[in-house]
Amino acid sequence: MPSYSESSLEAGLTALKQGDYQTAIAQLEPVASSKGNSTTSLQARVGLVMAYARTGEARKAIALCQTLRDSQNPQVQEWAERALTHLTKRKKTKKVSPQTSKETTNSGNSSTVVSGRIQQSVLEKPAQPSHYQNTFIETPVASQNRFTESDGYTPTQRLNIYWRQAKRAKVWQPLRKPKLLPLRLQALFTIVALFWVMEFLLKVAMVSVNVILDKLPYLAPLPFFYRDPKLVVIGILVSAIALSPWLLDWLLTRFCSQQPLSKDILHSRSRETARVLQRYCQQKRWQLPHLRILPINTPIALTYGNLPRNARIVVSQGLLNQLADDEIATIYATQLGHIAHGDYLVMSLVLLLTLPIYRLYQQISQWGNNISPGFGQWPFNIFSSLIYGIWCLFTGTALWLSRSRHYYSDRLAAEITGNPNALIRAFLKIAIGIAHDIQQVQHTNCQLESLNLLMPISYQQSLSLGSIAGHIAFESALMWDHINPYRRWMAINNSHPLMGQRIQWLCQIARHWHIETELHLANEQFIKTTRQSFLLQIAPFLGIPIGFGFAGLIWLSWQTAFSLKFLNLKWIYEDWNFVSGCLLIGFSIGLVIRMNAFFPNLKTANYQANESLPNLLANPSAIPIDSTSVCLVGQLLGRPGTANSLAQDFILQSSNGLVKLHHVPWLCLGQKVHLPDLIGRQVTVIGWFRRGATPWIDIQSVQTQTGTTLYSPHPIWSTILAIAAQAWGAYIFLLG
Structure with a gap:
């Protein structure tokens, strides 16, 4: 008692x-x-x-x-x-x-x-060991609730950020219905792209197996491996769509400890959420979606399923802890938007195909890390990199759909709740929470990366935005996202739309309903970025269509010479393989043209230090080719060992924020120290800072406090790539 x-x-x-x-x-x-x-x-x-x-x-x-x-x-x-x-x-x-x-x-x-x-979890203890490692005081109330916050302060509260708490609309008119045809076409394109990728990989696997069997004694190739696998791929895709809710239930429970979320706990966290779910589902004549929770401190949310009655809305413990009542409701409303527009069906298919691949990459990486560094670790490094590359290939098929679908869900969430300002605050707090989690665990959580495609905010855009919060105003940090004229080109390989652009859309909705906006973003204005800089930035890619045009010109010249019986090069111009050689040569020339501007000489007098990082991020006119020499001091974060064989997860935690690091590991074989060996240590990074959709630094050198220096030869790698493309293209061009 x-x-x-x-x-x-x-x-x-x-x-x-x-x-x-x-x-x-x-x-x-x-x-x-x-x-x-x-x-x-x-x-x-x-x-x-x-x-x-x-x-x-x-x-x-x-x-x-x-x-x-x-x-x-x-x-x-x-x-x-x-x-x-x-x-x-x-x-x-x-x-x-x-x-x-x-x-x-x-x-x-x-x-x-x-x-x-006041968030519910002011004095409550965590359900399991927290990443924050600073549990506050346990209370009798907290002991009855499994899903609670680690202490009284959320990551947002620790930063002393001022929120305007702009109001919601009391009465609002429905927004004009958006055209869903582009979203439908993008979903169809994603399924077709998945089909092509699966068919290609399956063909490669079948041919490889038969080649191996043919080389081995006493074994013979399998005849059915020579058949066209199209029907098999179609059967896999159809079955995956039909079974995706239950298969993803099992996978997320097995690998992410997913659990059911009771309506009582959700109601205690956010009363408005329960009302929003009930009202909208009654309006659509749906059953309430199945509610799930992931017991992790990172604020994330996702939706999967194949029909509205089979839909699952999943949130994390961190999201319920770090967001206020109305902010949680708006995030749930965005997930209802995905169900209403049907894009969650395709994204569920992508998640179902990519999650096991990513889990295989994790497992191989763990095996590799358990082996002493040396020659025995190389097979695991190669195999884990190959599996990670396959995962990236599958994920890449859905990038276009993933970027587009949030525009529709954000609109619907604002319309359902009448509160675009709460959704703005929710997005910013999620970014802060993700950045805080990466700082605490000192690498990108595997759950963050594997579920990234379905999350409201990508972890890549949260790195810098979430970590510089409190150092500069949000309006300054987001200026590049909605003002830079080439921002959409720079975000073409991103999984989510630019945060500043999304918040600008929500601010437009707020102004349409005559309510104050949470952020006062600047209007479009003239900035100094020139078209010449942009053309120089994309020079390698411009070289591809130029190479194609050059191939057409050569073919026309050869055809004319043959018609005039002046020159017979029929063996070349009738074999269209020479076109691919021209494309490679064009790419190589563009790479060489860009190289000097992309990697200018690093001068000590021009180095920008830690204090300048927020200003570099806030510069709305910069694009990646506008290289800035930086010398930043901070802690090196990232995954250890085999899990980082491709240098996919190196981050510098400076005193003013997080910034992504690009490293070239395959040209550092002669060095005694490798970058993964320095993870967790205080380092000085010298390199070229680049402002794109995801800001990053191309490393020139990394130095430890003891004087050990490691070099990352980015210009050399670009030179090797240009020479290889030129040689390969010339070989194809000359042999036809």
């Missing part, structure tokens, strides 16, 4: 979460006045600070915070310091009545104890 103090504490915290602050104060004051620094007393005092702040009793809240600063619990001390700083600042700025203070608090800074909406 719980004691009287525990019962009062539980009742007080429950009233606090429900917004009944007077009842909370009445229940918590007797418990808080008990002597000592017991866990129960500390919890009651923290709850009282929040209740006092909500009711405008700032003096009482400040006095209580001052007593909490003397607590022996270091986390309570830190919490009290942050709360006291904010409360004191507010008191000096403006002296108001209790009612006015309550209204001000509701629209104020969500980074403190008086956030716009």
Whole structure:
């Protein structure tokens, strides 16, 4: 049986979460006045600070915070310091009545104890070991709820970010219905692309097996491996679509510990979400989607299934912990948008095909990491890289659809909830939460990468945006995304639309409904990026159509010479293979033209340091070819060993944010130290900073504190690639 103090504490915290602050104060004051620094007393005092702040009793809240600063619990001390700083600042700025203070608090800074909406998990403990590793105080209430936050401060709150808490529309008109034909065509294209990729890989596998069997003694090739695999591929795709809900249930449960999410827990986290789901499903005459949860601290959400009655909406524990009531509702509304538009069917198919491949890559990487570094590790490095490449190939088939579908779901979410501003805050908080998770675990979580295609925000765009939050305003950080004239070209290989562009769309909806916007993004304006710079940026790719035109000109010349009986090159111009040689030569020439501008000499006097990183990210006119020499100091993050054979996960955590690193591992064989050996250490990175849809640094050198230096020969790699393409193209061109 719980004691009287525990019962009062539980009742007080429950009233606090429900917004009944007077009842909370009445229940918590007797418990808080008990002597000592017991866990129960500390919890009651923290709850009282929040209740006092909500009711405008700032003096009482400040006095209580001052007593909490003397607590022996270091986390309570830190919490009290942050709360006291904010409360004191507010008191000096403006002296108001209790009612006015309550209204001000509701629209104020969500980074403190008086956030716009008190999240349920203020004092609750995690369901399992947290990435944050700073669990606060356990409460009787928390012990009854498995899905809870690790401490009182979310990643957003730790950064002292000011949120305008812009209001929602009270009455709004429906938006004009978008044309769904482009989305349907993109979904069809994705299925066709999947078919082509599967057929190609299956043919390669069948031919390879038969070649091996033919070379081995006493064995013969399998006759049915010479047949056309089209029908087999069609059967696999149809079966995968039909069984995707249940197969993905098993895979996500097996590999990601997915569990059912009860409606009661969801209702306790976000009352509005339950209403949104119920109202929209009744309107569409659907059954409620199956609700699932992933017990991880990274804020993610995804939807899969094949029919509305089989749809599953999955969120993570981190999303419920880090977002407010109305923000959670808007994220669920975006998932309803995917169901309504039907794009979730194709994305479920892609996830079903890619998840086992990614899991195989993980497993091979684990086996490779268990082997001592040396020659024995190379087969695992090669095989894991091959499997990762296949995973990227399958994932690439859905990039176009993935970028487009969020435009439709964001529109519908705003229309369902009437709250585009909450969706803006949700996107930004998810980006901050993802960046915080990467900083905590010191590499990109495999769940983040494997589920990235279906998430609301990609982890790549969250790296820099989420980590520089608090250093510069969101409006500055997002300026490149919605102003740079070549932004869409730079995002062609991205899985999600640019964050600034999405927020701009939502701001347009808010202005259409005559409500204030959460962010005030600048309008389109003239910037200094020139067309010449852009053409130089895409010179290697421009060389391909130029090479094709050159091949056509050569064919016409040869054909004319043959007609005039001047020259007989029939053996060349009747074999159209020479066209591919011209394409390779054109690509090589474009690569050479771009090289000097892409890799200018690094001069010590021009190095940009850590403090300049936010300004580099905020520059709206830069494109990748506008190289900036940087010398940044920070901790090297990334996956260890075999899992990083292709250098796909190297990140620098500087004092002002995270930035992606590009490294060329296959030309560093002669060096004694390899970049994965430096993961977790303090390093100095010198290289070329590039501002694209995902900002990155091409490494020139990495130096440790002990003086060890590792080089990454990007210009040499580009030269080798250009020479190889030129030689191969010339060989094809001359032999026909």
